[in-house]
Amino acid sequence: MKDTMKVSESQNTKELRIFAPGGENGEGEAGYLRFGALLTARRKDGATDVVRATDAREEGQALVATGAAGHFRVETVWEAKEDHCGYIDVELRLKYLGEEAAEYGLTFGAELVGSGRPDWMIPGAFYKENRFEKNLRPYPRYDYRDGDHEQMVSDYWSFRSDRAALPAVFAWNDALCGALCTEETSAAGLTGLGFRGNADGTSIWLDFPYREEPVTFVGHKVPAPADLTYYRFAPGERMTLRLKVYTAEPNPHAYDPFVRQMYKLHKEEHALNPWMGLEKAAELTAHGLYTWHYNREHGILNETAAFDREFNNNVKGQGDRPHMHVGWVSGAPYAHALLTYGRKEGRSDYVEAGSAVLDKIASGLAPCGTFWASWVVGRGWTAGWNPKSDWLQARTIAEATLFMTRAVAFEKTRGGSHPDWEAAALSNLRFAASIQAEDGNFGSYYNANTGVVEEWDGAGGILWIASLLEGAALFGEPAFAEAAAKAGRYYEKFVRAEYIYGAPEDVHLTPTSEDAYNAVVAYVKLYEYNREALWLELASSAADWMMTFRWSYNLEFPKHSLLKRYDFRSRGADQASTSNQHLHNYGLFCVPEMLKLWEYTGDDYYLERTRDHIACFLQFIAREDGDFNAYKGMVTERFYNTNCFQPKGMMLTLSHSWCIGLILYAAQEALPYRERLRLEECL
Secondary structure (H helix, E strand, O other), X not given: OHHHEEEEEEOOEEEEEEEOOOOOOOXXXXXXXXXXXXEEEEEOOOOEEEEOEOEEEEEOOEEEEEEEEOOEEEEEEEEEEXXXXXXXEEEEEEEXXXXXXXXXXXXXXXXXXXXXXXXXXXXXXXXXXXXXXXXXXXXXXXXXXXXXXXXOEEOEEEEEHXXXXXXXXXXXXXXXXXXXXXXXXXXXXXXXXXXXXXXXXXXXXXXXXXXXEEEEOOOOOOOEEEEEOOEEEOOOOEXXXXXXXXXXXXXXXXXXXXXXXXXXXXXXXXXXOOOOOHHHHXXXXXXXXXXXXXXXXXXXXXXXXXXXXXXXXXXXXXXXXOEEEOOOOOOHHHHXXXXXXXXXXXXXXHHHHHHHHHHHHXXXXXXXXXXXXXXXXXXXXXXXXXXXXXXXXXXXXXXXXXXXXXXXXXXXXXXOOOHXXXXXXXXXXXXXXXXXXXXXXXXXXXXOOOOOEEEOOOOOOOOHHHHHHHHHHHHOOHHHHHHHHHHHHHHHHHHHOOOOEOXXXXXXXXEEHHHHHHHHHHHHHHHHHHOOHHHHHHHHHHHHHXXXXXXXXXXXXXXXXXXXXXXXXXXXXXXXXXXXXXXXXXXXXXXXXXXXXXXXXXXXXXXXXXXXXXXXXXXXXXXXXXXXXXXXXXXXXXXXXXXXXXXXXXXXXXXXXXXXXHHHHHHHHHHHHHHHHOHHHHO
């Protein structure tokens, strides 16, 4: 890696160039990161000091570059490392030379030299352009031509590091991939990440402390103003900042070795903190799902239940949402989990509740032959939270079908028969096979009345692969498996592009962690179907992309916040999406497939990061009434990691059926892997 560092001299200053491995003398264009300055210091009153290197020398295995300008003297030490991948450790030592205290913001950055328009990734927070022009939900979007900042469109963005699952900014052009990485906090406070790309060039940077520009995304369609923070330097004050530099070939998957490298470092520094083991978690969540979410009158799982039951009574029960999606945020997956747990534990009340919910879902077929998306008190069956009131979303329906099929198969092993469940599952599976395009696409949105595919874009239909494969095995219909394999080849392009989008109803055509989960499940199932090496490769690639949404470190929450007081460890939590920025547990959906992926590949990285996710959400399951102001067995949907929706360190005071249900599901599925997961070591 040291061979990739080159120093050039221009007008009595020196600049450092870091090439991709093999880039300077290899085939193709020689792209590199150009560090024209060691530090840029912006004073709060607008004055700027740009510190360039005037001396660069080798000291042992390190390169030392120094310079001074205005009110700062800087020494940087660059040391090449070779571990899981090659990267460069940078230690930046500065001294403030001013005679009076002053507030400054510090920036360390590089220019990405090479042809081609850039692509970006801030893990968990920003992917490529991040939002299509046609997307119906507003959130930050990159546009090479710039745009209306009040509409959250810009050719540059700066963000707080706590928005990122790994505090790193990656950039690609035609010649290389380059990245800068630091920690969430530094001696100057909360850090920041940024990038710019337009006709004048491409650059990436780190801010100490953070800046949010050109506007601040707070989760709503109207952004807040830019948030510029500063550190107050005292005369003669010294500070040390630490960061890492990474370069690689311009492969879209080039982020993966460095994400793995940083995880390896972080897991030694950031401990897990599960509150309980798998059996206790299952016991509590089964209780919570049945007690707080099962609505016996209507045969549904209420999507939400208020922590504050007195408040809920005062607002006539509006804290409890008497709605049920058939998949995704309620419905079949969690009824299946309650049913299976009830059978295994001899709890007839849980069995009856799970069966009643599945009966309800099986009764709700739309005219097109699929499930309706949701049932709402006073309205009955509806199409869900979609762009149009008569559209059904593929992922919601496919997920409900998958777990209805699993429930049928499970009950058959116990000698049970549910003709209505079977008929409903078959109706959905036959619909999916019938509307599949010649290229394998299942589409993302369907007309509930006619079955016409209303929108083909996105990977919202990828989960039909798993549903069809399990349906083929259960019902003996090989055509279902053939359709699944055909779809596997179509959706490959989303995985190869490292940009999978379209899964959740409420974030139209947005890259989300849920898209990654669905892709992992689909391709692991395809690999199990015919052991084709391509499917395992795609499952692994999708899992790697999934890990860019997964926290590798523990956030530093505000001192008086609930999450700080309860010592919540964020390592293993997932960002919901670039649009819906909060930590959630939906990754538990693919726990069995991730554990099988580990077995099939022998790659312990998948085991470790799955262990992290399980351990993370063995926290904040209410152990008794009153625990974190909730009731026994309740689980929240949202942990707030940054200034989006709510202040950092808060949590949503609603229990969600899907959050409880996924813990119940994953706890059962993970039990056979108990010894290898080693969760007890953390208790």
